[in-house]
């Protein structure tokens with residue numbers, strides 16, 4: 001009898017222990033956050049793997065993995081592997097690709113409000129530019145992508161625009177007169193150079209090196225990062241670090257997929273992209289002097305041109321574009337001091 005009661009007590013004890021172990025196991029198995037759904041996303045962009053936009057994509061991947069407890073994985077397709085930016089946006093809009101970091105320059109041809117970002121000399125430096133991501137107007141501009149089946153998530157900045165010249169030291173805007181100058185195929189950027197008398201050549205990034213090497217173009221509008229990663233220092237002697245325009249990538253996602261996600265998963269996406277964009281702008285801002293030195297060490301003459309000399313061309317730009325779209329006007333009213 002005593003033995004039976006001991007056996008019963010032991011059984012109850014074992015059952016209590018097992019149930020405690022099971023419930024703690026369940027807790028451990030729970031995903032860190034979100035719905036529990038697993039995702040393998042694709043992200044496409046055009047830059048080589050040593051450019052800051054690619055590093056920002058890797059940071060985004062890392063943040064998604066960490067914040068979702070491993071449920072959100074990201075495959076990155078860099079260096080135009082999935083085609084031109086037009087192809088990539090088409091793929092994002094149809095849902096065959098989930099995410100893209102696409103130049104605002106290209107996006108301005110599909111959603112004109114993105115032109116606002118190319119207002120020359122709108123920001124003092126990269127820190128000020130990065131802070132502009134958080135404004136109402138920056139978010140309204142992203143919102144104009146809704147009608148294209150695209151969710152505009154954020155902006156990724158990796159340095160401002162500079163001017164590279166094959167063999168002429170341009171010291172003032174008027175020296176640009178008659179130069180065949182590569183400008184990314186985007187009307188606001190092209191207009192800025194036309195107003196100074198240059199002849200803009202619409203060359204996509206992969207064709208630029210050969211064009212300047214062979215003398216098809218005399219110079220180019222570029223960023224310092226791509227000047228290094230694409231080795232333009234080998235074919236351009238002069239670099240005017242004008243920082244005359246900012247250069248955002250628009251971080252975007254297929255809208256239907258975003259809308260279908262739980263609020264907790266949307267939050268993971270939003271916060272991961274924010275972390276990646278902050279990382280990009282902060283890292284890049286800290287590299288400015290190092291990049292200039294690298295280019296000088298490679299043999300380029302690196303110099304500045306006084307912003308005041310560009311005033312008439314800035315005014316012309318603002319007058320033309322502020323009347324084309326209410327969001328561009330709002331942007332200029334917000335940031336022109």
Ligand code: BEZ
Pocket residue numbers: 046047103184204205221222223226
């Ligand atoms: C360009 O077309 O100039 C460019 C595009 C992406 C990153 C850097 C430069």
